[in-house]
Amino acid sequence: MTDQYAVIGNPVSHSKSPLIHQAFAEQTQQDISYGAIEAPLDGFKETIQRLVREGYKGCNVTVPFKFEAYQLCNQLTGRARAAQAVNTLLFRDGEILGDNTDGAGLLADIEQNLGRKLLFRKVLLMGAGGAAHGVIWQLFNAGASITVANRNLDKAQKMVAEFAPYGTVSACSYEALAGKQFDVVVNATSSSLSDTLPPLPPGLFAPNALAYDMMYGRQTPFLIFAAQQGATQLADGLGMLVEQAAEAFFKWREVRPDTAPVLARLRA
Numbered sequence: 001m002t003d004q005y006a007v008i009g010n011p012v013s014h015s016k017s018p019l020i021h022q023a024f025a026e027q028t029q030q031d032i033s034y035g036a037i038e039a040p041l042d043g044f045k046e047t048i049q050r051l052v053r054e055g056y057k058g059c060n061v062t063v064p065f066k067f068e069a070y071q072l073c074n075q076l077t078g079r080a081r082a083a084q085a086v087n088t089l090l091f092r093d094g095e096i097l098g099d100n101t102d103g104a105g106l107l108a109d110i111e112q113n114l115g116r117k118l119l120f121r122k123v124l125l126m127g128a129g130g131a132a133h134g135v136i137w138q139l140f141n142a143g144a145s146i147t148v149a150n151r152n153l154d155k156a157q158k159m160v161a162e163f164a165p166y167g168t169v170s171a172c173s174y175e176a177l178a179g180k181q182f183d184v185v186v187n188a189t190s191s192s193l194s195d196t197l198p199p200l201p202p203g204l205f206a207p208n209a210l211a212y213d214m215m216y217g218r219q220t221p222f223l224i225f226a227a228q229q230g231a232t233q234l235a236d237g238l239g240m241l242v243e244q245a246a247e248a249f250f251k252w253r254e255v256r257p258d259t260a261p262v263l264a265r266l267r268a
């Protein structure tokens, strides 16, 4: 019997997840199907309940349901609990297990694909929404020294509060970034969706800095700004997307796919 999986979002038709998971399944010879399901904005829970009844083995969750998915789970991994958001569900023995693979995806892309170790590096994480929540735990565990900047400072302060006693992590406004420099700057805001740039000061990038935009599929104002400001390495979020999918696939199938050919195919 073919095991069924899907990505649930609204909207979801643009999602590359079906393509990625089908490629993983072919490569690892796993007998699965993977579709895209648009849940009504007020019908996420009912959609999940239907999938469980229909015998699905799990699903990915995307915008805007990651926080709702977190509330729905019977069990959570540590990284999902830290993120308070879930992008991967496993349906097993009548239980819903929740994980968040976004942070592992970002870390694998930065450390393995882009060759940047984060230990003792100064990282600026812009944003305090679902994506930023999903990755901060993993950046923290990689030993980075983290500054979170957000328009709504209160949200950023709440996000860093639980990490602050254990390491170098702080929150600030964009204005307070003036005069500071970072080895890695990650844009986890949705500013690129509206072709805008967070209000960044000049001189933000340390020598040999990496600028990373979680958005993919187009040239973003942030990456254009970063190139003008002397960042030496620029990356979009396609690698993160493929790596977080690989981590979800591994959770479900206990087989780790090779991400490089899939990423190369998507880039082509």
Ligand code: NDP
Residues within 6 Å of the ligand: 063, 102, 105, 126, 127, 128, 129, 130, 131, 132, 150, 151, 152, 153, 155, 188, 189, 190, 191, 192, 193, 196, 197, 198, 199, 214, 215, 216, 237, 238, 240, 241, 242, 244
């Ligand atoms: P949310 O809506 O949860 O959060 C949006 C965040 O962006 C908030 O912190 C908000 O600040 C900030 N923001 C929005 N517009 C601006 C602006 N013009 N200037 C400065 N800050 C701004 O979105 P998500 O966190 O879910 O997603 C963020 C981005 O990450 C999206 O582009 C998404 O596509 C991408 N993403 C990519 C993934 C990948 O695998 N590559 C995975 C997950 C997300 P405030 O709180 O002040 O309003």
